[in-house]
Amino acid sequence: QARWVVDASGVAALLARQEGWRQPNTAHPITAVWARWTGVKDLDGLELAEKFPHWAMACHGIRATATNHFTGDGWWAWCIPLKGGDVSVGVVFDQRRVQWPEGGWPGERLKNFLMQHPVAREILADAQWREGDVHWRKNLPYSSRTFAGDGFALVGDASGFLDPLYSPGMDWISFTVSSAVKLILSQQRDEEIAPLVAKCNRDFARSYERWFTALYKDKYEYLGEYDLLRLAFLLDLGLYYLGVASQPFKRGKIALxxxxxxxxxxxPFFHLMRTYNRRFAQIARLRREGARLQKQNANHRFMFKGYTFAYSSVFPIFGALAGWLRLEMTEGWRSWWQRPAATHQPEALMVPVRRVTPQR
Ligand SMILES: Cc1cc2nc3c(=O)[nH]c(=O)nc-3n(C[C@H](O)[C@H](O)[C@H](O)COP(=O)(O)OP(=O)(O)OC[C@H]3O[C@@H](n4cnc5c(N)ncnc54)[C@H](O)[C@@H]3O)c2cc1C
Incomplete structure (x- = not known):
């Protein structure tokens, strides 16, 4: 017996499964495969610096203490140093785009896949995955139809999961936990919580759907395109800093x-983001049809200082918007009259909002 149940069971999503609320996001069929590795070479170490001096001189940083990403057509990979020298290396791929290597142990297949990338090939040459620490998860994204009721709340992955590309997991935890706390405290103060529960269910359903459509829908179409991903990265990250990350700093906990x-x-920001994401996917699709994918990738290097909460951070955003306009004028116009991407594939998952406040 408890007045409140907070489901924080992660991907097990106990309540959502038990009550039949869990729904897979079929518009975004992605799989993750990851492992813990030993013997991964240091990107900025002496060995690779001697082998590739131009590469080493271009970046003055300590990438072995940071998260590094590799990308290709329909996939991306992370490389995260762990305590004690091991490194977490994993791949996330769109099941519609990528043919995962067949045969062999999962770790072997992961390594075989990554060896197609010129940088991953170098740093993983002598690396070995740790037996028993290789993981595989198919059809990653899902969400719950219900997020809260009078007496229960779903938080973190127990309520939904999008895509690990921009690491939204911790943000989602912050928002769902803060709302659950607000709900429980309101009830304990004997306030009327039905309107709060309704708002919570409405807001999270809308947030999940819009977050997905603006950032992730069909993004894997252009993950292997240097110019498109560069623009999307500048816009996605810049607008995230401007509109999301800055809010708790400016307004305090209430923003969570x-x-x-x-x-x-x-x-307006949702519509802007959905539009450029759709357009980049459309342009990549046209390149794919014309066998022109990855033709503009060679000899580019994107060096970026990063965003802060300073006003000057809006300049790279405007620069990227100008870059998008240029792209439309020079290449994008060819696909203006084509059917939009969404009509080729299943619609984004719309999470219906229940009218009646669930009671438990
Ligand atoms: C491939 C991949 C990469 C990711 N990379 C990042 C990243 O770089 N950055 C980031 O922010 N997020 C990342 N995420 C997302 C992040 O891992 C999750 O969003 C986050 O761990 C969710 O936290 P949680 O507390 O909701 O669930 P979890 O961390 O999964 O915790 C749930 C806990 O509940 C326990 N549990 C389950 N059922 C029961 C039960 N019946 N009884 C008792 N206990 C139970 C589980 O054992 C577990 O300890 C990634 C996710 C994936 C799949």
């Missing part, structure tokens, strides 16, 4: 009770 794309001001 407003999930992404739920405030009235977020509407």
């Amino acid at each position: 009770c407003e999930s992404v794309f739920t405030s009235p001001f977020s509407g």
Whole structure:
């Protein structure tokens, strides 16, 4: 017996499964395969610096203490140093785009896949995955139809999962936990919580759907395109800093009770992000049809200082918008009259909002 049950069971999603609320996001069929590795070479170490001096001189940083990403057509990989020298290396791929290597142990297949990337090939040449620490998860994204009721709340992965590309997991935890706390405290103060529960269910359903459509839908179409991904990265990250990450710093904890794309001001930004993401996917699709994918990738290097909460951070965003306009004028116009990407594939998952406040 308990007045409140908070489900924080992660991907097990106990309540959502038990009550039949869990729904897979079929518009985004992605798989993750990852392992813990020993013997991964240091990107900035002497061995690779001697072998590739131009490469070493171009970047003055200590990448072995940071998260590094590799990307290719329909996939991306992370490389995260762990305590004690091991490194977590994993791949996330779109099941519609990537043919995963067949045969052999999962670790072997992961290594075989990564060996196609010129940088991953170098750092993993002598690396070995740790037996028993290789993981595989298919059809990653899902969400719950219900997020809270009078007496229960779903938080973190127990309520939904999007895509690990921009690491939204911790943000999602912050928003869902803050809302659950607000709900429980309101009930304990004997306040009327039915409107709060309804708002919570409405907001998280909307947030999940918009977050997915603006950032992740069909993104794997252009993960292997240097110019498209560079523009998307500048816009996605810049707008995230401007509209999401800065809010708790400016407004305090209260901002954590407003999930992404739920405030009235977020509407135009959602439409902007959905539009450029759709357009980049469309342009990549046209390149694919014309066998022109990855033709513009060679000899480019994107060096970027990163974003801060300073006003000057809007300049790279405007620069990227100008870059998008240039792209449309020079190449994108060819696909203006084509059917939009969404009509080729299943619609984004719309999470229906229950009218009746669930009671438990
Ligand atoms: C491939 C991949 C890469 C990711 N990379 C990142 C990243 O770089 N950055 C980031 O922010 N996020 C990342 N995420 C997302 C992040 O891991 C999750 O969003 C986060 O761990 C969710 O936290 P949680 O507390 O909701 O669930 P979990 O961390 O899964 O915790 C749930 C806990 O509940 C326990 N549990 C389950 N059922 C029961 C039960 N019946 N009884 C008792 N206990 C139970 C589980 O054992 C577990 O300890 C990644 C996810 C994936 C799949």
